[in-house]
Amino acid sequence: MTLPFFGLAFAAMLGMMLVGMPIAVSMALVGIIGGIAAYGVPFMDSIAPVVWGVHNENLLTCIPLFVLLGELLLRSGIADRMYIALSAWLGRLPGGLLHTNIGSCALFAATSGSSVATAATVGTVALPSLQRRGYSMRGSLGSLAAGGTLGILIPPSVNMIVYGSLTNNSIGQLFIAGIIPGLLLTACFMLYIAISSVASGHVMREAVVPWADKFRSLVHLVPPVVVFGIVMGSLYFGIATTTESAALGVMAALAFVWHSGKMSRELLRNCFISTARVSGMILLIMTAAFVLNLAISLTGVAEQMTKWVTSLGLSATGLILVLIVFYLILGMFMDVLSMQVATIPITYPIAVAVGVDPIWFGIFIVLMCELGLITPPVGMNLFVVHGIRPDKGGIEDAIWGALPYAVIMIAFTLLLMAVPQLVTFLPSRM
Amino acid sequence: MLKEEGAPAAASAPETSVKEHIENVLAWIFGTTFIALAAVVTVETLSRKLFNISLQGADELGGYSLAVGSTIAFSLALMGRNHIRVDVFHEMLPKGLQAFLNWFSIVSLAAFGIFVAWVATKVIADTMAYGSTAQTPWATPLIWPQSVWYAGLVIFALVATGYALRATGLLATRRIDTLNHDFHPKSAKEELKEELDDLANRQAAEGAKP
Amino acid sequence: QDRIKFKAIGQPLATGLIQKNKEQPFFENFAQRTGLPIDVDYKPIDTLGVKDTEQLRVMKAGLFDIVSLRVSQNSRDEPTLLGLDLVGASPDYATGRKVANAYFSTIDERLQKQFNVKLLGVWPFGPQVLFCKKPIAKLADVKGMKVRVYDQNLAKFIEMVGGTPVPVSFADTHQSLSLGVVDCAITGPSSANSAGWPEVTTHQLPLGFQMALNGYAISLKAWNQLKPDQQAKLKTAFDGLTSEIWTYSEELFQDALNCNQGKDPCTTGKKFKLTNVAVSPADLELVRGAVTKVSLPVWAEVCDKSNADCSKKWNATVAPVLGLK
Ligand code: NA
Ligand code: NA
Numbered sequence: 001m002t003l004p005f006f007g008l009a010f011a012a013m014l015g016m017m018l019v020g021m022p023i024a025v026s027m028a029l030v031g032i033i034g035g036i037a038a039y040g041v042p043f044m045d046s047i048a049p050v051v052w053g054v055h056n057e058n059l060l061t062c063i064p065l066f067v068l069l070g071e072l073l074l075r076s077g078i079a080d081r082m083y084i085a086l087s088a089w090l091g092r093l094p095g096g097l098l099h100t101n102i103g104s105c106a107l108f109a110a111t112s113g114s115s116v117a118t119a120a121t122v123g124t125v126a127l128p129s130l131q132r133r134g135y136s137m138r139g140s141l142g143s144l145a146a147g148g149t150l151g152i153l154i155p156p157s158v159n160m161i162v163y164g165s166l167t168n169n170s171i172g173q174l175f176i177a178g179i180i181p182g183l184l185l186t187a188c189f190m191l192y193i194a195i196s197s198v199a200s201g202h203v204m205r206e207a208v209v210p211w212a213d214k215f216r217s218l219v220h221l222v223p224p225v226v227v228f229g230i231v232m233g234s235l236y237f238g239i240a241t242t243t244e245s246a247a248l249g250v251m252a253a254l255a256f257v258w259h260s261g262k263m264s265r266e267l268l269r270n271c272f273i274s275t276a277r278v279s280g281m282i283l284l285i286m287t288a289a290f291v292l293n294l295a296i297s298l299t300g301v302a303e304q305m306t307k308w309v310t311s312l313g314l315s316a317t318g319l320i321l322v323l324i325v326f327y328l329i330l331g332m333f334m335d336v337l338s339m340q341v342a343t344i345p346i347t348y349p350i351a352v353a354v355g356v357d358p359i360w361f362g363i364f365i366v367l368m369c370e371l372g373l374i375t376p377p378v379g380m381n382l383f384v385v386h387g388i389r390p391d392k393g394g395i396e397d398a399i400w401g402a403l404p405y406a407v408i409m410i411a412f413t414l415l416l417m418a419v420p421q422l423v424t425f426l427p428s429r430m
Numbered sequence: 431m432l433k434e435e436g437a438p439a440a441a442s443a444p445e446t447s448v449k450e451h452i453e454n455v456l457a458w459i460f461g462t463t464f465i466a467l468a469a470v471v472t473v474e475t476l477s478r479k480l481f482n483i484s485l486q487g488a489d490e491l492g493g494y495s496l497a498v499g500s501t502i503a504f505s506l507a508l509m510g511r512n513h514i515r516v517d518v519f520h521e522m523l524p525k526g527l528q529a530f531l532n533w534f535s536i537v538s539l540a541a542f543g544i545f546v547a548w549v550a551t552k553v554i555a556d557t558m559a560y561g562s563t564a565q566t567p568w569a570t571p572l573i574w575p576q577s578v579w580y581a582g583l584v585i586f587a588l589v590a591t592g593y594a595l596r597a598t599g600l601l602a603t604r605r606i607d608t609l610n611h612d613f614h615p616k617s618a619k620e621e622l623k624e625e626l627d628d629l630a631n632r633q634a635a636e637g638a639k640p
Numbered sequence: 641q642d643r644i645k646f647k648a649i650g651q652p653l654a655t656g657l658i659q660k661n662k663e664q665p666f667f668e669n670f671a672q673r674t675g676l677p678i679d680v681d682y683k684p685i686d687t688l689g690v691k692d693t694e695q696l697r698v699m700k701a702g703l704f705d706i707v708s709l710r711v712s713q714n715s716r717d718e719p720t721l722l723g724l725d726l727v728g729a730s731p732d733y734a735t736g737r738k739v740a741n742a743y744f745s746t747i748d749e750r751l752q753k754q755f756n757v758k759l760l761g762v763w764p765f766g767p768q769v770l771f772c773k774k775p776i777a778k779l780a781d782v783k784g785m786k787v788r789v790y791d792q793n794l795a796k797f798i799e800m801v802g803g804t805p806v807p808v809s810f811a812d813t814h815q816s817l818s819l820g821v822v823d824c825a826i827t828g829p830s831s832a833n834s835a836g837w838p839e840v841t842t843h844q845l846p847l848g849f850q851m852a853l854n855g856y857a858i859s860l861k862a863w864n865q866l867k868p869d870q871q872a873k874l875k876t877a878f879d880g881l882t883s884e885i886w887t888y889s890e891e892l893f894q895d896a897l898n899c900n901q902g903k904d905p906c907t908t909g910k911k912f913k914l915t916n917v918a919v920s921p922a923d924l925e926l927v928r929g930a931v932t933k934v935s936l937p938v939w940a941e942v943c944d945k946s947n948a949d950c951s952k953k954w955n956a957t958v959a960p961v962l963g964l965k
Binding site for chain 1: 453454456457458460461464465467468469471472474475479488489490492493494495496497499500501502503504505506507508510512513514515516517519520523531532534535538539542545546549550552553556575576579615622623625626628629632633
């Protein structure tokens with residue numbers, strides 16, 4: 001297959017996605033038609049073993065398990081109570097409750113596989129009190145939208161699982177690699193809030209909370225911290241594989257739900273239905289992605305692209321800079337999961353060919369997805385926080401509020417380029 | 431949820447309850463599969479670490495659970511309209527074109543479902559022909575998990591075809607508004623509404639407690 | 641002139657030096673190596689997103705012409721294959737070659753009948769040996785230890801000698817060793833070297849539990865489109881390749897064993913300081929005994945179910961070269 005023809009097929013796929021065709025169908029259709037055009041009926045017969053291979057992949061079993069884990073903590077109200085506890089601790093910092101937004105998002109991110117769930121949960125608990133206390137709406141919306149994106153950088157992360165399984169990289173290593181960048185980005189966000197708050201001239205702070213109350217509130221942080229500790233600890237110390245760590249996390253979450261007295265048929269049913277819907281959506285896209293991947297690798301498109309790009313004499317740094325622009329633009333218009341599965345089969349081999357570390361590149365892709373979540377016009381987290389704001393205002397408040405965080409994310413990506421050890425240090429010690 | 435308040439086509443209350451009933455059954459199968467898996471895997475991991483005993487096969491079980499669970503999840507995602515579609519540009523198109531795209535989306539999704547089920551038929555036929563047996567301590571005859579997996583895919587194909595036929599009926603009878611209402615891409619707003627309803631329920635329950 | 645284009649499925653990229661230095665160059669210079677007007681589009685299986693257990697099915701679908709067949713994985717669909725590599729049957733290269741020759745036509749016939757593919761050659765990754773982080777002086781010392789295994793046959797064997805088999809993926813083994821999730825692990829010494837296992841172990845026992853045999857096969861459709869003289873040339877080229885790999889594999893094996901214990905010559909790996917445990921006749925006896933005690937009966941039961949003559953054929957062809965009745 002020639003590159004122009006491939007370009008056409010890729011454009012057709014994006015076009016189908018953008019007019020609102022189901023993502024999975026757009027990808028599968030291009031894969032199947034491309035494959036059959038190149039290889040005839042045998043291509044179709046080869047799809048069968050590939051489909052079973054994807055659905056029987058124990059590695060992907062951790063997707064429903066991690067989603068279920070987040071759902072259990074969310075729907076039992078454990079995540080809601082986290083916010084109250086954190087506001088007692090972070091409220092005195094300049095910027096007040098905005099820090100609590102980021103902190104809660106980071107903490108809940110650490111257990112939930114999804115950033116939308118993170119933004120929605122924390123946002124709903126936070127926004128009414130933010131408005132009552134006179135925080136600027138832009139600042140509030142921005143911190144929530146951006147904080148929500150931490151959900152896919154701080155493990156567990158569905159996007160990392162997708163990356164790992166598409167590129168044959170260890171999901172455990174990706175998770176561990178996400179910890180330092182996740183914490184650092186959280187710190188950057190909080191630093192920005194503090195600085196901009198001081199610079200604005202009127203510094204928001206919350207009232208002093210007595211130490212006794214502070215310590216009493218810590219009990220609400222126990223479930224997320226323990227679940228995160230079990231998942232990441234078992235991974236880091238090699239006690240469990242990724243899927244096993246997810247299973248341990250689910251059992252721990254179940255125990256906390258049981259302990260909270262919220263366990264009911266109704267709760268379980270709701271958790272099961274949402275888990276099934278989310279994982280069904282992801283896994284159908286994965287199925288389509290592997291069909292498309294078969295076509296791409298058979299036709300040798302990725303190799304041609306790789307050859308072409310390397311012939312340009314691009315350095316690793318040059319390539320990443322180009323990819324930042326590429327993903328920034330693509331992320332404006334595409335759903336980030338779709339963006340990921342549609343582009344990785346092409347960009348990954350190129351990146352590896354010019355010498356980019358595969359784990360580092362995984363974290364880079366996740367950062368680009370985070371960026372996509374808060375850039376207009378298609379920015380899922382912008383929609384979410386806009387949807388829950390208690391007053392009547394335009395979407396532009398969320399967009400402007402999130403803009404500084406988008407800039408921070410890009411700067412942060414550049415930092416990771418300069419100091420790649422921030423990503424590679426922990427996994428290399430596993 | 432397919433219907434909202436003030437839906438133009440409110441004539442189908444029994445259909446809704448049938449749909450909810452199917453959803454419930456599938457959700458319980460899905461959920462208990464993964465809870466049971468999580469329990470088995472936890473026991474395996476702990477017993478390996480603490481007592482040096484390995485059940486051998488928890489990973490195999492994980493693969494089969496996914497095979498069964500994922501196909502059930504396809505149907506549930508379809509019924510909840512969760513198979514993602516980008517809705518930004520969609521909203522700008524004229525109603526007629528939107529209707530056509532909505533119809534085409536569900537028809538193509540059904541076609542994809544049928545295609546995957548058809549492809550799976552070959553997998554099943556091969557497994558039976560070769561008497562394939564997993565290369566694992568359990569030596570599981572592959573046909574056992576694969577037949578359940580296959581059933582899940584057929585259910586998905588049938589459910590999708592059902593929706594596609596309904597959309598085709600609506601298009602043929604020019605009920606454009608109903609078609610657009612029932613089959614348009616799920617917007618962030620709708621997804622959010624579900625989250626908020628659930629949150630409101632949680633907080634109401636919290637408040638109701640003494 | 642008419643050039644033929646074949647598509648080939650290769651070993652996964654990360655499988656080591658045989659793939660990198662022998663297999664890939666052979667397929668990339670196919671025309672030159674075979675003297676035939678054939679170009680091969682060579683794809684390592686992991687770049688295709690196809691699982692290695694699915695190789696035979698994908699071959700039967702007809703999209704590919706040549707496959708570097710992974711024997712253990714594909715015995716799922718064709719248990720007859722595993723007769724090549726029963727645990728304990730080939731503790732050394734010489735025996736491995738004898739088994740491969742004796743069993744070749746049995747597999748060839750079966751593959752042709754079931755999957756329309758023809759066997760072109762059989763080659764070894766090499767002996768799969770034991771690495772431990774606790775002192776051992778003989779095989780029997782693994783009693784009570786947790787041992788990383790990669791398939792059912794090996795698991796049964798480890799149980800037989802009193803160890804606890806733990807299935808761990810290759811990628812996770814280094815970490816599992818370092819943290820004590822397992823005490824010992826089994827793989828080829830060269831793979832162990834490149835994966836850094838000697839950093840987290842202390843002893844190696846160079847006794848081959850399995851030879852890790854693999855094969856090359858061609859679809860009958862591709863084979864039959866060649867003229868008889870072309871077929872002969874192709875077969876000769878593959879004979880050359882596999883015989884090269886047999887020799888290379890043995891060199892690698894010896895070299896890696898040297899590297900692991902910090903001896904010279906060591907040209908293919910990193911030097912470590914493992915204690916090399918001498919293989920005693922008793923160890924050999926124990927491994928050989930596994931054939932009749934464990935691996936043959938377990939395998940025969942599964943294999944005879946899908947291929948009625950399976951164990952009968954094995955007893956007629958392979959048993960005599962192993963000196964079994
Ligand atoms: Na997360
Ligand atoms: Na965006």
